[in-house]
Amino acid sequence: MTDTATAAAATRTGELLGIDNLSVSFHTRRGVVKAVRNLNLNIREGETLALVGESGCGKSVTAHAITRLVPMPPGVIESGIIRFRGTDLLSLPEKEMRALRGSKISMIFQEPMTSLNPVFTVGAQIAEVFITHEKLGKKEAFARAAELLNLVKIPDPVKRAKSYPHQLSGGMRQRAMIAMALASPEPGLMIADEPTTALDVTIQAQILQLLSELKERVGMALLLITHDMGVVAETADRVAVMYAGRKVEDAPVVDLFANPRHPYTAGLLGCQCSAPSNRNAARLTSINGSVPDLLTLGEGCPFANRCDNVKDECMESFPDISKAGEEHEFRCHNPIPGPGASI
Amino acid sequence: MIDEIIEEEISPPAEPGFWKESWYQLTRNRAAMAGLVIIAVFALMAIFAPLVAPKDPLIQTISARLTAPFTDGYILGTDDLGRDLLSRIIYGGRISLIIGVVSVGISLVLGVVLGITAGYFGGWVDRVIMRIIDIMLAFPYILLTIVIVAILGPSLMNAMVAIGISQMPRYARVIRASVLAEREQDYVLAERSLGTNNLELMFRTILPNALSTTIVQATLGVGEAILSSAGLSFLGLGAQPPTPEWGLMIASSKQFITSAWWVVTLPGIAILLAVLGFNLLGDGLRDILDPRLRD
Numbered sequence: 074m075t076d077t078a079t080a081a082a083a084t085r086t087g088e089l090l091g092i093d094n095l096s097v098s099f100h101t102r103r104g105v106v107k108a109v110r111n112l113n114l115n116i117r118e119g120e121t122l123a124l125v126g127e128s129g130c131g132k133s134v135t136a137h138a139i140t141r142l143v144p145m146p147p148g149v150i151e152s153g154i155i156r157f158r159g160t161d162l163l164s165l166p167e168k169e170m171r172a173l174r175g176s177k178i179s180m181i182f183q184e185p186m187t188s189l190n191p192v193f194t195v196g197a198q199i200a201e202v203f204i205t206h207e208k209l210g211k212k213e214a215f216a217r218a219a220e221l222l223n224l225v226k227i228p229d230p231v232k233r234a235k236s237y238p239h240q241l242s243g244g245m246r247q248r249a250m251i252a253m254a255l256a257s258p259e260p261g262l263m264i265a266d267e268p269t270t271a272l273d274v275t276i277q278a279q280i281l282q283l284l285s286e287l288k289e290r291v292g293m294a295l296l297l298i299t300h301d302m303g304v305v306a307e308t309a310d311r312v313a314v315m316y317a318g319r320k321v322e323d324a325p326v327v328d329l330f331a332n333p334r335h336p337y338t339a340g341l342l343g344c345q346c347s348a349p350s351n352r353n354a355a356r357l358t359s360i361n362g363s364v365p366d367l368l369t370l371g372e373g374c375p376f377a378n379r380c381d382n383v384k385d386e387c388m389e390s391f392p393d394i395s396k397a398g399e400e401h402e403f404r405c406h407n408p409i410p411g412p413g414a415s416i
Numbered sequence: 417m418i419d420e421i422i423e424e425e426i427s428p429p430a431e432p433g434f435w436k437e438s439w440y441q442l443t444r445n446r447a448a449m450a451g452l453v454i455i456a457v458f459a460l461m462a463i464f465a466p467l468v469a470p471k472d473p474l475i476q477t478i479s480a481r482l483t484a485p486f487t488d489g490y491i492l493g494t495d496d497l498g499r500d501l502l503s504r505i506i507y508g509g510r511i512s513l514i515i516g517v518v519s520v521g522i523s524l525v526l527g528v529v530l531g532i533t534a535g536y537f538g539g540w541v542d543r544v545i546m547r548i549i550d551i552m553l554a555f556p557y558i559l560l561t562i563v564i565v566a567i568l569g570p571s572l573m574n575a576m577v578a579i580g581i582s583q584m585p586r587y588a589r590v591i592r593a594s595v596l597a598e599r600e601q602d603y604v605l606a607e608r609s610l611g612t613n614n615l616e617l618m619f620r621t622i623l624p625n626a627l628s629t630t631i632v633q634a635t636l637g638v639g640e641a642i643l644s645s646a647g648l649s650f651l652g653l654g655a656q657p658p659t660p661e662w663g664l665m666i667a668s669s670k671q672f673i674t675s676a677w678w679v680v681t682l683p684g685i686a687i688l689l690a691v692l693g694f695n696l697l698g699d700g701l702r703d704i705l706d707p708r709l710r711d
Contacts, residue, residue, distance in 0.1 A: 140609055142605060171611045173612060175611035176611060179610065182602055187603060188602040188606040190624075191625065193624075202610050202611075205612060250606070259592075297703075337551060
């Protein structure tokens with residue numbers, strides 16, 4: 074497909090971010106770690122996409138690749154295109170990429186405890202974004218920072234803007250991080266890299282609700298990286314499941330929860346405390362084995378050694394995309410039967 | 417409902433900022449306060465030297481050569497040319513403090529720029545800078561200083577430059593080490609994800625976090641620089657007569673050590689006190705600013 078054709082396709086589907094065939098590896102002393110392999114992903118304007126998977130499956134690397142924050146070396150982007158509103162981010166000059174970061178694409182991180190600079194006040198750090206991107210004066214930037222703290226529901230924002238990070242609780246710091254990520258004239262995409270993992274459960278719910286509210290209000294899309302299926306159910310429109318650097322399933326959230334086709338997705342859902350199989354069980358269900366070493370990964374399906382439905386061909390080749398509906402894709406040689414077949 | 421929970425989440429009323437808290441800690445550390453008082457006394461004497469000094473430090477009264485302390489109105493006696501020793505020590509404090517601060521300033525600027533560049537960029541930039549630093553560290557400190565003064569020519573200004581350059585490697589090393597640790601921190605990545613450029617990341621984001629150990633080192637360095645400049649002046653490579661510089665005062669009166677002890681001993685005590693002051697303060701600051709001792 075030519076560039077104009079892809080651009081046209083992009084506008085037709087309302088695509089905000091499109092990732093085609095992205096592969097990222099890390100060249101370490103022990104060998105080449107294939108962190109992300111042939112990943113396709115797309116996010117529409119205003120949509121929440123949840124990227125789900127275990128630790129080390131390539132979720133964060135994907136997020137860092139979008140903002141081009143993968144440390145290089147040792148990281149290498151082997152192939153792929155990342156389109157943001159039609160422009161390829163991977164071929165953009167560093168200067169233009171920098172202008173995009175924090176203004177149209179922003180990130181919030183897992184650890185609110187360490188993601189704020191300890192020596193500056195929260196207000197000063199948020200104001201800095203306005204100063205960098207909008208060339209505002211110090212005073213005005215500070216006022217805008219306080220407004221944002223108000224928007225993320227931090228009480229007494231003017232006073233809090235003068236607080237140092239260590240004077241805030243974890244939940245407040247994460248709110249401040251969100252405010253920082255919102256400090257732009259027209260945020261298009263917010264990448265939230267496990268935004269609630271480090272917070273306790275009551276605060277988690279608040280932060281998720283805040284993110285959803287803000288998303289509606291500002292009209293941005295959200296790429297939510299998580300390993301918590303509960304979080305997914307609450308916030309996402311669509312879900313992409315990753316395993317060992319590969320995307321194994323991609324579906325609208327309702328579809329995925331109702332009819333998971335890939336055994337790994339089913340396994341993840343089965344691990345939840347609230348899963349039907351766990352309702353009256355003495356022990357929680359788990360997926361046997363552990364994530365394979367990304368250094369020694371062969372050509373077969375990476376999940377084969379843990380899969381209950383494994384067949385011979387699973388060891389030899391990674392399956393092609395199968396469709397289970399308009400927007401439901403998965404890659405499995407021996408999928409869990411769909412709703413039609415199971416009756 | 418959400419708003420109610422947030423109310424409970426409010427942190428306690430704003431604590432004092434980092435510097436306020438550090439100052440409070442400092443006032444509770446007796447040794448550091450003693451150091452600070454010594455430095456303050458020397459600094460005040462230096463600033464108000466014309467008001468404090470009883471006599472002109474350069475006026476020679478041949479009739480009153482080598483007067484013992486507390487005689488004829490000379491509180492600390494006179495030197496071999498009949499100059500008032502107290503006034504010379506007071507004026508000498510001006511020069512010594514300036515030397516200490518300026519030469520540490522020179523080495524701080526050089527050390528910070530080199531150290532942060534090496535630590536932040538890593539790779540070959542790091543290797544080239546650090547090998548140069550290693551070579552400089554391989555020279556004995558005083559020898560390196562003497563060589564630089566010898567090249568630039570003996571004068572007070574050149575002595576400061578020489579001390580600054582030869583003290584620089586250790587600052588560069590310490591800064592590089594802290595930058596290496598700080599650049600991996602989440603907040604650096606977070607700020608990078610907001611579109612901050614390299615220069616801002618280096619000097620605005622990372623440097624303030626990497627500076628606390630260096631503040632301690634610089635304070636200790638001032639004492640050492642005063643000592644080195646006294647040494648250089650003693651060797652005739654620093655201040656030139658008749659400048660009232662402590663090291664020079666010792667050097668030019670060393671032959672009287674048996675006959676008129678005060679001429680040699682009193683400037684020595686001045687050096688000792690000033691260096692002690694900076695060392696006490698530096699040690700105290702280390703306890704207060706050490707990141708490992710902070711929560």
